[in-house]
Amino acid sequence: MSRLQTRFAELKQANRAALVTFVTAGDPDYDASLAILKGLPEAGADVIELGMPFTDPMADGPAIQLANIRALGGKQNMVKTLQMVREFRTGNQDTPLVLMGYYNPIYAYGVARCIADAREAGVDGLIVVDLPPEHNDELCDPAQAAGLDFIRLTTPTTDDQRLPVVLAGSSGFVYYVSVAGVTGAGAATLAHVEQAVARLRRHTDLPVCIGFGIRSPEHAASVARLADGVVVGSALVDRIAKAAGKEQAVGDVLGLCRELAEGVRGARR
Amino acid sequence: MTETSYRTGPDEKGLFGQFGGQFVAETLMPLINSLAAEYEKAKNDPAFLEELAYFQRDYIGRASPLYFAERLTEHFGGAKIFLKREDLNHTGAHKINNCIGQILLARRMGKRRIIAETGAGMHGVATATVAARFGMQCVVYMGTTDIDRQQANVFRMKLLGAEVIPVVAGTGTLKDAMNEALRGWVTNVETTFYLIGTAAGPHPYPAMVRDFQSVIGNEVRAQIMEKEGRLPDSLVACIGGGSNAIGLFHPFLDDASVQIVGVEAAGHGIDTGKHAASMAGGAPGVLHGNRTFLLQDEDGQITDAHSISAGLDYPGVGPEHAWLHEIKRVEYVPITDHEALEAFHQCCRLEGIIPALESSHALAEAFKRAPTLPKDHLMVINLSGRGDKDMQTVMHHMQDKLEKHA
Numbered sequence: 053m054s055r056l057q058t059r060f061a062e063l064k065q066a067n068r069a070a071l072v073t074f075v076t077a078g079d080p081d082y083d084a085s086l087a088i089l090k091g092l093p094e095a096g097a098d099v100i101e102l103g104m105p106f107t108d109p110m111a112d113g114p115a116i117q118l119a120n121i122r123a124l125g126g127k128q129n130m131v132k133t134l135q136m137v138r139e140f141r142t143g144n145q146d147t148p149l150v151l152m153g154y155y156n157p158i159y160a161y162g163v164a165r166c167i168a169d170a171r172e173a174g175v176d177g178l179i180v181v182d183l184p185p186e187h188n189d190e191l192c193d194p195a196q197a198a199g200l201d202f203i204r205l206t207t208p209t210t211d212d213q214r215l216p217v218v219l220a221g222s223s224g225f226v227y228y229v230s231v232a233g234v235t236g237a238g239a240a241t242l243a244h245v246e247q248a249v250a251r252l253r254r255h256t257d258l259p260v261c262i263g264f265g266i267r268s269p270e271h272a273a274s275v276a277r278l279a280d281g282v283v284v285g286s287a288l289v290d291r292i293a294k295a296a297g298k299e300q301a302v303g304d305v306l307g308l309c310r311e312l313a314e315g316v317r318g319a320r321r
Numbered sequence: 322m323t324e325t326s327y328r329t330g331p332d333e334k335g336l337f338g339q340f341g342g343q344f345v346a347e348t349l350m351p352l353i354n355s356l357a358a359e360y361e362k363a364k365n366d367p368a369f370l371e372e373l374a375y376f377q378r379d380y381i382g383r384a385s386p387l388y389f390a391e392r393l394t395e396h397f398g399g400a401k402i403f404l405k406r407e408d409l410n411h412t413g414a415h416k417i418n419n420c421i422g423q424i425l426l427a428r429r430m431g432k433r434r435i436i437a438e439t440g441a442g443m444h445g446v447a448t449a450t451v452a453a454r455f456g457m458q459c460v461v462y463m464g465t466t467d468i469d470r471q472q473a474n475v476f477r478m479k480l481l482g483a484e485v486i487p488v489v490a491g492t493g494t495l496k497d498a499m500n501e502a503l504r505g506w507v508t509n510v511e512t513t514f515y516l517i518g519t520a521a522g523p524h525p526y527p528a529m530v531r532d533f534q535s536v537i538g539n540e541v542r543a544q545i546m547e548k549e550g551r552l553p554d555s556l557v558a559c560i561g562g563g564s565n566a567i568g569l570f571h572p573f574l575d576d577a578s579v580q581i582v583g584v585e586a587a588g589h590g591i592d593t594g595k596h597a598a599s600m601a602g603g604a605p606g607v608l609h610g611n612r613t614f615l616l617q618d619e620d621g622q623i624t625d626a627h628s629i630s631a632g633l634d635y636p637g638v639g640p641e642h643a644w645l646h647e648i649k650r651v652e653y654v655p656i657t658d659h660e661a662l663e664a665f666h667q668c669c670r671l672e673g674i675i676p677a678l679e680s681s682h683a684l685a686e687a688f689k690r691a692p693t694l695p696k697d698h699l700m701v702i703n704l705s706g707r708g709d710k711d712m713q714t715v716m717h718h719m720q721d722k723l724e725k726h727a
Binding site: 106107108109110111112113117124129130154155156157158159160161181182183184186187204205206207208209210211214218229232233234237 | 334342343344345346347348349350351352490491496500503504507508509510511604606607608609610615617619620621622623
């Protein structure tokens with residue numbers, strides 16, 4: 053079983069949803085970012101999404117755009133991001149870690165090289181925002197053949213006709229983007245989330261994680277009652293932007309992670 | 322794609338060779354696919370084509386003249402120079418050709434809200450114009466740097482009832498405006514039609530914009546046959562995203578005797594790194610929904626483009642141009658800011674035509690070649706737009722020269 057499968061099986065056993073946290077690699081700098089990464093599992097993150105910075109994150113809102121700019125300011129790149137994963141894995145063999153980003157930095161690094169190096173570093177899966185199933189042959193197929201999960205975003209605009217096409221190339225879990233919009237934007241109603249989860253479950257056995265616009269422990273808890281996982285990104289990244297210094301950034305992100313974890317863990321009790 | 326024609330692309334995945342495609346977020350995919358399907362229907366619908374022809378003629382003012390530039394021809398003493406006068410179109414550039422086509426399509430699809438990105442502002446003005454004509458809400462994303470250097474066009478857009486949204490991210494130019502337009506589209510995907518201004522972006526945009534702009538090349542074919550009784554020997558057009566160029570080139574791609582030249586903006590010079598020449602100084606990559614040549618660093622991060630012309634200041638190029646470059650059907654060459662300004666000045670003084678700075682890049686390359694060519698060589702330069710919008714930029718850069726000639 054892959055690390056993602058194992059983790060979601062354990063959580064199902066424990067009857068609770070996963071807290072999936074997103075931070076951008078190299079934000080605010082390499083060392084602080086690594087400290088955050090290393091601290092997340094202990095602070096309650098069940099699955100980690102690590103953003104690969106890109107100059108033109110077309111599907112991201114202001115919070116994650118700024119995180120990308122901060123990381124790129126410190127010359128973060130694929131080599132350093134994979135190094136960060138290796139350093140994380142020296143102390144943690146259990147927490148699934150998924151790289152998330154846009155295609156061009158992977159394309160420039162080399163697809164085959166990226167897959168091989170990501171496997172070796174201890175990456176479990178990839179989320180590539182601008183690679184729809186129409187281009188599965190580019191990266192999705194070879195990544196899955198090499199044992200990396202390829203996690204797809206599905207959205208309110210993905211209708212019943214298209215959903216099987218999207219899910220056909222999916223593994224690990226399904227990331228349901230609950231609002232048609234950019235990251236950090238407004239949140240969907242719980243009624244919408246409930247319907248969407250029910251619809252996805254008719255099409256797939258993969259765990260369903262819900263993201264976009266989830267900012268508070270209470271909100272995370274309410275979504276955790278409906279889905280297999282709750283994704284939080286912009287709210288965590290905002291703590292880095294607002295911190296007075298790097299130490300505070302690390303503390304604040306992990307602090308919010310603890311609060312969110314408490315919300316998620318208490319949701320079904 | 323068959324081997325016998327350069328005009329049959331893209332394939333069913335939207336690819337021209339390895340270039341093009343549909344590299345966008347899932348939220349947009351269903352809409353893009355329905356747009357592709359709707360466009361396929363529309364372009365085979367006589368009623369759609371008839372209405373398009375009506376607006377081309379009575380609203381845009383087509384056909385635009387193919388003007389024999391006698392004074393330029395005399396001055397350079399070689400090739401016979403013709404200017405395709407897209408500057409005489411309504412709103413002053415080729416941009417309106419595409420906007421009319423897309424707004425008719427938007428109406429067919431039942432969309433009432435139009436968004437667009439703009440660099441120099443000509444596409445923004447053309448979009449605001451057609452949105453006003455068809456009674457649709459219009460939002461234009463424009464980088465703050467471009468807003469500063471294109472005040473007149475910003476004012477025009479507002480007069481026409483459009484909302485101009487300043488984009489501060491990045492360098493505040495066309496690339497950033499396009500990112501923000503894509504974000505705006507993702508956020509309002511159900512109600513909104515994204516009217517892309519150049520032959521780039523995800524499939525079907527590159528093919529669709531090319532088709533709407535091909536009216537330029539189709540007219541040139543008929544006009545030069547009438548004037549000279551034969552096809553031109555060479556075509557020259559400037560390339561930013563490359564919509565005016567692909568519109569001129571496409572109807573001639575299969576005519577082996579026609580030499581085709583695209584002119585990229587070399588800014589301060591390719592070796593300075595301050596340029597917008599993605600083919601001469603870039604590498605293949607994926608941005609804004611398509612794979613094409615991009616200005617980028619070794620990590621795949623997009624680098625800033627520079628050109629004196631806001632309209633060419635984009636780090637990519639339409640995917641069909643990338644393919645035509647790769648298979649060497651079209652020759653792509655760089656022209657610097659300085660060379661473009663020289664050509665701008667010559668066109669003003671010798672023909673009484675003030676060209677857009679974009680078009681001045683094409684003029685500069687043509688003026689280099691013309692003296693070396695025989696007198697029976699027929700050369701067509703696409704005068705893609707007029708230079709009114711560039712007065713401030715030119716005044717700033719040519720103060721000394723203007724004083725000398727005063």
